[in-house]
Amino acid sequence: MSEAQSIQWFPGHMTKTKRQIEKSLRLVDAAAEIIDARIPVSSRNPILNNLIQNKPRVILMNKCDMADPVQTARWVEFYRSRGIPALPIDCKTGKNLNGFIPLVRNVLSEQIARWESKGMVGRPIRVMVVGIPNVGKSSLINRLSKNSKANVEDRPGVTRSNQWFTIGKGFELLDTPGVLWPKFDDKNVGERLAFTGAVKDEVVDTEGLAARLLEVLRDRYPAALRQRYKLEEIEGLKGYELLEMIGKKRGMLISGGEIDTERASIMVLDEFRGAKIGRITLEQVGESNGLAGL
Numbered sequence: 001m002s003e004a005q006s007i008q009w010f011p012g013h014m015t016k017t018k019r020q021i022e023k024s025l026r027l028v029d030a031a032a033e034i035i036d037a038r039i040p041v042s043s044r045n046p047i048l049n050n051l052i053q054n055k056p057r058v059i060l061m062n063k064c065d066m067a068d069p070v071q072t073a074r075w076v077e078f079y080r081s082r083g084i085p086a087l088p089i090d091c092k093t094g095k096n097l098n099g100f101i102p103l104v105r106n107v108l109s110e111q112i113a114r115w116e117s118k119g120m121v122g123r124p125i126r127v128m129v130v131g132i133p134n135v136g137k138s139s140l141i142n143r144l145s146k147n148s149k150a151n152v153e154d155r156p157g158v159t160r161s162n163q164w165f166t167i168g169k170g171f172e173l174l175d176t177p178g179v180l181w182p183k184f185d186d187k188n189v190g191e192r193l194a195f196t197g198a199v200k201d202e203v204v205d206t207e208g209l210a211a212r213l214l215e216v217l218r219d220r221y222p223a224a225l226r227q228r229y230k231l232e233e234i235e236g237l238k239g240y241e242l243l244e245m246i247g248k249k250r251g252m253l254i255s256g257g258e259i260d261t262e263r264a265s266i267m268v269l270d271e272f273r274g275a276k277i278g279r280i281t282l283e284q285v286g287e288s289n290g291l292a293g294l
């Protein structure tokens with residue numbers, strides 16, 4: 001578990017975080033918002049738009065290796081239609097990361113042209129990464145900053161914990177990401193964050209969570225679910241019934257021949273999180289799932 005995952009958000013902490021991010025945003029030309037491609041709605045922070053205001057922004061749809069490619073492409077189109085360039089990426093393998101600098105240059109193209117017209121040629125472009133815990137911020141920064149040195153020249157905004165990586169010619173990345181909280185007052189959002197493992201399992205009922213996930217998969221990805229667990233008819237079955245069927249198929253029994261649904265739950269959640277059930281996206285463009293205010 002990453003350190004960021006153990007962050008407990010409380011009002012005072014949120015206010016401090018908000019101030020820190022506002023401060024960092026003043027140092028950069030653009031923000032790179034990183035989201036989880038499997039839950040493009042739930043993995044966003046509720047006040048980010050407000051924080052970013054008119055600062056140019058790009059969206060990085062991370063973990064696209066585990067998301068449904070058809071849905072990811074729809075989301076990219078959706079963001080583009082709203083003027084935000086988006087890029088599906090995979091920080092595990094580094095896929096598409098070479099598109100990051102061109103993406104930011106694209107969103108800043110007018111500004112860059114203005115700088116050039118004023119003779120400010122070679123002015124570095126500075127960017128910071130923001131996102132909720134566990135979405136892949138550290139993985140992204142580590143990948144992008146590989147082989148590059150932190151720039152420690154004397155300049156406003158450069159402190160020991162606030163340095164810049166040169167990740168391309170004339171292109172700098174703030175070494176610390178902005179860690180934001182998710183929208184956890186919404187039950188569906190909380191549930192989806194728990195499905196993906198963004199929220200710790202100790203705080204949730206594992207069997208209940210796995211049963212709910214199975215119902216969601218039954219409705220959204222029935223073929224993948226049937227295939228993974230060699231199930232026949234699943235339409236109309238309740239989550240617990242599916243869990244029992246799966247436990248039985250996998251021979252997960254406890255003494256007396258009862259099905260070990262606890263073990264089956266852990267397995268189902270692990271397999272979902274490892275994309276073994278398939279490449280799955282739980283939120284689609286056009287659903288009424290709190291997209292307002294993008």
Ligand code: G4P
Nearest residue numbers: 002004062063064089090091092133134135136137138139
């Ligand atoms: P954070 O800084 O935003 O909190 O996220 P972090 O980079 O720590 O990533 C959280 C988890 O997500 C890590 O797994 C990381 O390996 C994984 N991850 C990040 N990007 C991708 C991606 O594009 N695809 C996949 N499949 N996984 C990704 P972990 O289990 O916490 O650690 P580990 O297994 O890497 O040791």
